[in-house]
Amino acid sequence: MKITIICGPDGKVLGTARQYAATQGEPVAHLIAGPGQTANEIELPKNLESIEAADTLHAALEKHLKTIRPKS
Secondary structure (H helix, E strand, O other): OOEEEEEOOOOOOOEEEEEOOOOOOOOOOOOOOOOEEEEEEEOOOHHHOOOOOOOHHHHHHHHHHHHOOOOO
């Protein structure tokens, strides 16, 4: 499952939206990064798919993103 992640300049996860295939006529919403923020679209790791609490998911995603981001 694809997920959009909005991060602040410090790498803190500010918001997420799981992407679902919309059928014709259904509304579609997208997250947009604000000034100083970044939007990341990744395949949500299977071990994180069952997490429903936003704060728990955000903490797990922050750790995951640190492992896949290129080092500066």
